Amino acid sequence: MLQDVRFRAIIVQIALLAGIAALGFMLFTATARNLELRGIPLGFGFLWRPANFQIAETILPYSSSDPNWWAAVVGLSNSLFISVLVILLASVIGLFIGIGRLSSNPLVSGLCRVWVEVARNTPLVVLLIFNYALWWEILPLATEAWKLAPGTHISVRGLSMPALGWSTSTFAPVAFVGVSAVILAGASYAARRRQIETGSRPAYVSAAWLFVAVAAGIFLFAYRDVISLDIPEFRRANFAGGWSLTPELTTILIGLTFYTAGFIGEIVRGGILAVRKGQWEAATALGLSRGQTYRLVVVPLALRSIVPPLNSQYINVVKNSTLAIVVGYQDFMTVVSTMINKTSHAIEGVAIILGVFLAVNLALSALLNAYNRRIAIVER
Amino acid sequence: MADTASNTTARAAAPDARSLLRRLAPFFGTPLNAALTLILLWLMVRLGSLLVDWAILNAALFPAEPETCAAATGACWSFVIAKSGQILFGIFPPAERWRAGLVCILIIMTLLASARPSAWRPGLAAIWVGMMAIVLWLMGGGFGLVSVPTSSWGGLPVTLILTVFAIGLGFPAAILLALGRRSSLPVVRTLSVLFIETIRGLPLLSLLFVASILLPLFLPESLLPDKFVRALLALTIFAAAYLAEVLRGGLQAIPGGQSEAAEALGLNYWSTQRLIILPQAIRIVIPALTNTIIVMIKNTSLVLVVGLFDLISSGKAALSDPAWPAPSTETFLFIGLIYFALAFSFARFADFLERSGAEKRG
Numbered sequence: 001m002l003q004d005v006r007f008r009a010i011i012v013q014i015a016l017l018a019g020i021a022a023l024g025f026m027l028f029t030a031t032a033r034n035l036e037l038r039g040i041p042l043g044f045g046f047l048w049r050p051a052n053f054q055i056a057e058t059i060l061p062y063s064s065s066d067p068n069w070w071a072a073v074v075g076l077s078n079s080l081f082i083s084v085l086v087i088l089l090a091s092v093i094g095l096f097i098g099i100g101r102l103s104s105n106p107l108v109s110g111l112c113r114v115w116v117e118v119a120r121n122t123p124l125v126v127l128l129i130f131n132y133a134l135w136w137e138i139l140p141l142a143t144e145a146w147k148l149a150p151g152t153h154i155s156v157r158g159l160s161m162p163a164l165g166w167s168t169s170t171f172a173p174v175a176f177v178g179v180s181a182v183i184l185a186g187a188s189y190a191a192r193r194r195q196i197e198t199g200s201r202p203a204y205v206s207a208a209w210l211f212v213a214v215a216a217g218i219f220l221f222a223y224r225d226v227i228s229l230d231i232p233e234f235r236r237a238n239f240a241g242g243w244s245l246t247p248e249l250t251t252i253l254i255g256l257t258f259y260t261a262g263f264i265g266e267i268v269r270g271g272i273l274a275v276r277k278g279q280w281e282a283a284t285a286l287g288l289s290r291g292q293t294y295r296l297v298v299v300p301l302a303l304r305s306i307v308p309p310l311n312s313q314y315i316n317v318v319k320n321s322t323l324a325i326v327v328g329y330q331d332f333m334t335v336v337s338t339m340i341n342k343t344s345h346a347i348e349g350v351a352i353i354l355g356v357f358l359a360v361n362l363a364l365s366a367l368l369n370a371y372n373r374r375i376a377i378v379e380r
Numbered sequence: 381m382a383d384t385a386s387n388t389t390a391r392a393a394a395p396d397a398r399s400l401l402r403r404l405a406p407f408f409g410t411p412l413n414a415a416l417t418l419i420l421l422w423l424m425v426r427l428g429s430l431l432v433d434w435a436i437l438n439a440a441l442f443p444a445e446p447e448t449c450a451a452a453t454g455a456c457w458s459f460v461i462a463k464s465g466q467i468l469f470g471i472f473p474p475a476e477r478w479r480a481g482l483v484c485i486l487i488i489m490t491l492l493a494s495a496r497p498s499a500w501r502p503g504l505a506a507i508w509v510g511m512m513a514i515v516l517w518l519m520g521g522g523f524g525l526v527s528v529p530t531s532s533w534g535g536l537p538v539t540l541i542l543t544v545f546a547i548g549l550g551f552p553a554a555i556l557l558a559l560g561r562r563s564s565l566p567v568v569r570t571l572s573v574l575f576i577e578t579i580r581g582l583p584l585l586s587l588l589f590v591a592s593i594l595l596p597l598f599l600p601e602s603l604l605p606d607k608f609v610r611a612l613l614a615l616t617i618f619a620a621a622y623l624a625e626v627l628r629g630g631l632q633a634i635p636g637g638q639s640e641a642a643e644a645l646g647l648n649y650w651s652t653q654r655l656i657i658l659p660q661a662i663r664i665v666i667p668a669l670t671n672t673i674i675v676m677i678k679n680t681s682l683v684l685v686v687g688l689f690d691l692i693s694s695g696k697a698a699l700s701d702p703a704w705p706a707p708s709t710e711t712f713l714f715i716g717l718i719y720f721a722l723a724f725s726f727a728r729f730a731d732f733l734e735r736s737g738a739e740k741r742g
């Protein structure tokens with residue numbers, strides 16, 4: 001009977017499962033004993049007790065008397081805030097680096113190459129810590145802040161810039177953006193339907209953009225009294241008002257963007273190089289201009305090979321944002337580990353960290369895969 | 381007359397001017413290129429002169445004393461020179477530092493040697509096991525050497541030991557996981573996929589947290605390994621999951637005819653994998669494996685968060701000496717350069733291997 005392949009397969013699998021179950025049971029009993037020895041109760045009740053610690057910089061409103069679960073949400077919003085900003089910035093900069101690497105100008109391609117090599121061959125932790133040290137070394141005191149643009153100053157205390165203020169309910173602008181998006185999407189859909197039916201694409205989309213632009217003008221004019229530009233002013237020791245970023249947040253944004261842009265640059269370069277020469281020649285033969293060639297031929301083809309590695313790069317950004325801990329910015333990981341230290345609910349805390357990161361990364365990868373399916377080659 | 385003379389000179393100068401023009405064309409050929417060149421040159425001169433002033437002209441070098449730094453307005457390299465031993469080797473006993481240095485050389489040599497395709501023979505595994513044993517003996521002591529506990533290990537040896545042990549121990553596990561993922565047994569396949577995807581979906585930092593915070597709760601005290609081994613365990617599991625995916629790429633590239641032929645010859649599953657499939661699959665993924673080594677070198681820098689004395693922590697410890705001004709920029713630049721030198725040379729070596737391999741095949 002031992003010679004029977006199918007029987008052996010079943011035995012092997014049962015043995016494997018039994019082994020894992022035994023290991024799990026051993027860990028469980030040891031854990032129960034350890035918890036009993038240390039007198040740590042298990043349970044998520046601590047989430048509803050007040051957090052009793054400060055979070056220096058938050059996107060959502062927070063005070064230390066809020067419950068622990070809200071502190072975790074605030075920490076998560078900080079992490080996602082960094083991730084989204086870095087993904088946007090690094091994608092734009094990475095695109096330019098990728099194109100710059102292929103430039104005929106040796107100065108441009110050389111400098112882009114230096115950027116890519118430094119980003120890819122230095123640990124992110126070292127980059128962040130170095131940036132942070134550099135920040136305190138080279139930036140002036142708040143009284144002698146460098147003026148980068150009107151109303152925008154940088155000093156050791158952080159980066160402060162003007163913010164748009166809106167003094168009444170935010171319903172109107174949100175509704176306006178929503179309605180505009182629906183109009184544009186509808187026009188694009190109708191134009192596509194029409195193109196499939198008749199073969200020629202009507203200018204619905206341009207008309208819709210024109211309409212939205214005129215409407216936006218009227219909208220801003222109608223609400224001109226409630227819109228204000230909040231410009232930071234220097235008061236006593238620091239800038240107040242406007243939008244300000246702490247040294248920690250700025251360091252992470254710059255460091256993580258620099259790092260990610262280097263990787264994205266290489267992905268973009270690879271994608272453009274993967275477009276065959278014949279495609280360029282065919283586009284030229286059709287009489288397309290250089291801009292049209294890029295927009296209609298090269299970019300759609302390059303996207304197919306760029307998007308899958310770009311997706312994993314975006315997920316890496318979310319994972320790498322946890323390194324905010326090394327410069328003391330309070331992201332999700334830092335907030336939850338503070339919570340663990342204060343409440344000693346280590347198992348629950350780490351379970352929350354693992355669960356949330358798996359959920360965020362799975363959701364993000366599902367979203368990006370859906371986009372990838374849309375642009376992938378449709379085989380008929 | 382004067383006209384003819386100047387014409388002749390112009391004609392004589394023409395080839396020179398034309399070759400100069402040809403050489404300048406990439407820089408100034410189009411308005412966009414000309415503008416980019418001018419802007420970048422201006423930036424490079426501005427920043428470059430600042431950098432040269434700071435790093436070279438106004439820098440403090442010898443004698444490597446605090447007073448030299450106090451007198452200089454630029455970079456304080458004297459600190460890095462005076463403290464290089466402490467930054468590189470952490471709190472390893474100074475009298476025994478030669479052992480830590482030897483470990484670094486041994487590890488780098490082994491890594492370089494095993495990246496060559498011609499080295500990929502069964503004997504290589506034995507060389508790695510031997511290297512790891514010697515490294516443990518040199519670092520830990522015993523058998524005639526003064527014993528040094530892992531809590532005193534620090535600096536570059538820690539970075540390198542974590543890298544090679546995580547990869548050396550993770551590799552066999554990765555082979556099993558990669559084969560498991562392609563197995564026909566549903567339980568084995570599901571468990572492998574779950575393991576690989578969970579680990580790859582999590583930040584390394586959270587795995588280090590599990591190893592440092594949760595393991596002490598999960599294990600009975602008598603079985604609990606020390607902090608160093610726990611961090612190594614997290615890195616090994618991480619490396620195993622990523623290496624498994626790299627290997628899977630190689631396994632998928634082997635045509636099905638190979639295993640069918642092996643079956644026809646009467647080889648069983650394990651012999652087929654060991655003798656036919658794995659040697660070919662590993663050969664295909666060598667460049668990708670070298671990239672994983674670079675990723676792991678960079679990732680070991682995260683262990684500072686769980687309190688191990690890697691390069692960054694020992695740099696920070698050196699900076700806390702009150703006798704010196706704390707030149708943190710210079711110190712972290714020095715540490716960054718060490719990492720860069722390691723990672724960049726491995727990357728170039730991998731490129732070289734890939735190109736020479738392509739030529740041989742082509």
